[in-house]
Amino acid sequence: MYRYDEFDARFVAERVAQFRGQVARRLSGELNEDQFKPLRLMNGLYLQLHAYMLRVAVPYGTLNARQLRMLAHIARKYDRGYGHFTTRQNIQYNWPKLVDVPDILSDLASVEMHAIQTSGNCIRNVTADHFAGAAADEIEDPRPLAEIIRQWSSLHPEFVFLPRKFKIAVGASAHDRAALKYHDMAVEIVKNAAGETGYRVLVGGGMGRTPYIGFVVGDFVAKPDILAFLESVMRVYNQSGRRDNKFKARIKILANALGEEEMRNQVMREFAEIRARGTLQVPAEELARIDAYFAPPPFEDLKDEIPEGGKDFRDWVRTNVHPHRARGYAIATISLKPIGGVPGDASAAQMDALADLMDRFAMSEIRVSHEQNLVLPHARKRDLPAIHARLAELGLGTPNAGLITDIIACPGLDYCDLANARSIPIAQDIAARFADLDRQHEIGELKIKISGCINACGHHHAGHIGILGVDKKGVEFYQLQLGGSGAEDASIGDIMGPGFGEHEIGPAVERVVKAYLTLRKDGERFLDTYRRVGMEPFKNIAYLDQLYAAH
Amino acid sequence: MLTANRLVDGDVLYWKQGGWVLALKEGEVFADPAAADAALAAAQAFVTQNKVVNPYLFDVKTDAHGIHPVKEREIIRAAGPTVRGDLGKQAGDPSLRPPPRARSGATVRMKDDDVSI
Numbered sequence: 001m002y003r004y005d006e007f008d009a010r011f012v013a014e015r016v017a018q019f020r021g022q023v024a025r026r027l028s029g030e031l032n033e034d035q036f037k038p039l040r041l042m043n044g045l046y047l048q049l050h051a052y053m054l055r056v057a058v059p060y061g062t063l064n065a066r067q068l069r070m071l072a073h074i075a076r077k078y079d080r081g082y083g084h085f086t087t088r089q090n091i092q093y094n095w096p097k098l099v100d101v102p103d104i105l106s107d108l109a110s111v112e113m114h115a116i117q118t119s120g121n122c123i124r125n126v127t128a129d130h131f132a133g134a135a136a137d138e139i140e141d142p143r144p145l146a147e148i149i150r151q152w153s154s155l156h157p158e159f160v161f162l163p164r165k166f167k168i169a170v171g172a173s174a175h176d177r178a179a180l181k182y183h184d185m186a187v188e189i190v191k192n193a194a195g196e197t198g199y200r201v202l203v204g205g206g207m208g209r210t211p212y213i214g215f216v217v218g219d220f221v222a223k224p225d226i227l228a229f230l231e232s233v234m235r236v237y238n239q240s241g242r243r244d245n246k247f248k249a250r251i252k253i254l255a256n257a258l259g260e261e262e263m264r265n266q267v268m269r270e271f272a273e274i275r276a277r278g279t280l281q282v283p284a285e286e287l288a289r290i291d292a293y294f295a296p297p298p299f300e301d302l303k304d305e306i307p308e309g310g311k312d313f314r315d316w317v318r319t320n321v322h323p324h325r326a327r328g329y330a331i332a333t334i335s336l337k338p339i340g341g342v343p344g345d346a347s348a349a350q351m352d353a354l355a356d357l358m359d360r361f362a363m364s365e366i367r368v369s370h371e372q373n374l375v376l377p378h379a380r381k382r383d384l385p386a387i388h389a390r391l392a393e394l395g396l397g398t399p400n401a402g403l404i405t406d407i408i409a410c411p412g413l414d415y416c417d418l419a420n421a422r423s424i425p426i427a428q429d430i431a432a433r434f435a436d437l438d439r440q441h442e443i444g445e446l447k448i449k450i451s452g453c454i455n456a457c458g459h460h461h462a463g464h465i466g467i468l469g470v471d472k473k474g475v476e477f478y479q480l481q482l483g484g485s486g487a488e489d490a491s492i493g494d495i496m497g498p499g500f501g502e503h504e505i506g507p508a509v510e511r512v513v514k515a516y517l518t519l520r521k522d523g524e525r526f527l528d529t530y531r532r533v534g535m536e537p538f539k540n541i542a543y544l545d546q547l548y549a550a551h
Numbered sequence: 552m553l554t555a556n557r558l559v560d561g562d563v564l565y566w567k568q569g570g571w572v573l574a575l576k577e578g579e580v581f582a583d584p585a586a587a588d589a590a591l592a593a594a595q596a597f598v599t600q601n602k603v604v605n606p607y608l609f610d611v612k613t614d615a616h617g618i619h620p621v622k623e624r625e626i627i628r629a630a631g632p633t634v635r636g637d638l639g640k641q642a643g644d645p646s647l648r649p650p651p652r653a654r655s656g657a658t659v660r661m662k663d664d665d666v667s668i
Contacts, residue, residue, distance in 0.1 A: 032601070033604045414632035414633055
């Protein structure tokens, strides 16, 4: 993985020292809160419902064992013994003290990490396919490009005062595991008819109060031109993105107001101008230098078979083990969704133990997925029984990746200052209702995603079943949405109708799933059945009890 | 009532007679809106002195059992996350913890008035 060079290390160290001074000036009163707030946000520090919250960047979701141990150390020393992995492949600490944050950032810097670009109207931490560098279906590792984008975008003078935040994702497989079409901008590594590798660039996707699916602005951008092309998009946005209304300031609003054709035309005009000057090509030697950091680890020549095991092991392999590009290896998803647990949470003890497991069995590498799970990208198939046994001991062996209990949930009103309703208890209730594993397998792939407010951190628009928490006169209500997808068949879920109360949303989801099992044809996922039959049959049964009560 | 966050660690505070306390139940309830506004104005001195941030007023009801915030947000803020009884102010005061949430198969179902048709 990428290692800081001299410039990176100095830049991060200087940033820590700068923030240490800013905190000292805030505590002494030299800075007031209005002056300090933008400074702390530039370093990932928010003030939430109960306390400060520090959001730490995990670039493209990749961590080594040393870094994971440091995250555990920070959780233990400065926080309450746990961290929360988010849909942005970041980790959040919910209880840091302001006075401790400079020391936390210093500790992070010692393992080449920081909290920059996790807040504010800048290009945020770049995300990527969590199977990058390991997936059997990948054209090439998307992380070198993600790293190049990170370096290009960090403190880029043109892009430090954007109309609004800007999120970029990178993928390299036909199967989209990075929700590319829901990003402000996304790069998909593709091959053209001649077999050459290049980049497809999408723009204008997003969630929040106005969800949009991104569209293609660059069908096939040549490798050396990629930064020029991305910069062209950023220039169109920077020039024409709205700054008068926060709710209309994202590029998705601009892109869809202009329309696909005009947006493409404007981007291509900028692109032609930049390219004519020839000032923004990625030098081949720099590309090679960064590529080298992500060179595949030395894979052994191994037998391509998974050892026999008991039922628990077989259940885990069935859902949590995925094809690897190297013979004899597998990708293993570590579910952070135990039944009754908090989606995305991991304790310091679990993180430490995982780091040991990574060192012993998984080439010291782990990934954070946008689905709030962790991933061992390089596991020997022969080691899978030992890995599973250890994960089970740690409470991390839940065999539910991609099933109905693998629920994304934002922190919601239990932690978040913006939230209107709680998300976590709803996720826990639904997971408990479907805890039976045979029932989960009978249901098959079904992605439930829950957000506690319209900002959609829980990706509810992209859920096969999405749930949005709303506040109605101080009481929590939950809207159901059906038919969303964050994958290559991306779609925005349709709102079913009036919201359900806290105690009714779980039963309503059960009725919807029951309807699906009745309606589905052979091989259909929930999403497929919904797309075939539409909302009506699900709506009828979801509201059934209430309709009878109302009449 | 009047609340704010302590600057140095972000902890939730409640106003009481010209100062701040950590527990909602020890805070001051204003029956008179003018008194509440006066307290909010007085709290600005603590903002200026860099002791607290973000002071604001919120609604509560009182009864024989004590003080009850009207909004779920303030109930949770006064206690801690409902999903982790070991965190927040409830960690030191179990009486703040909400009753366990009804789960599947539980007897509590508020189906008639729960859905907003």
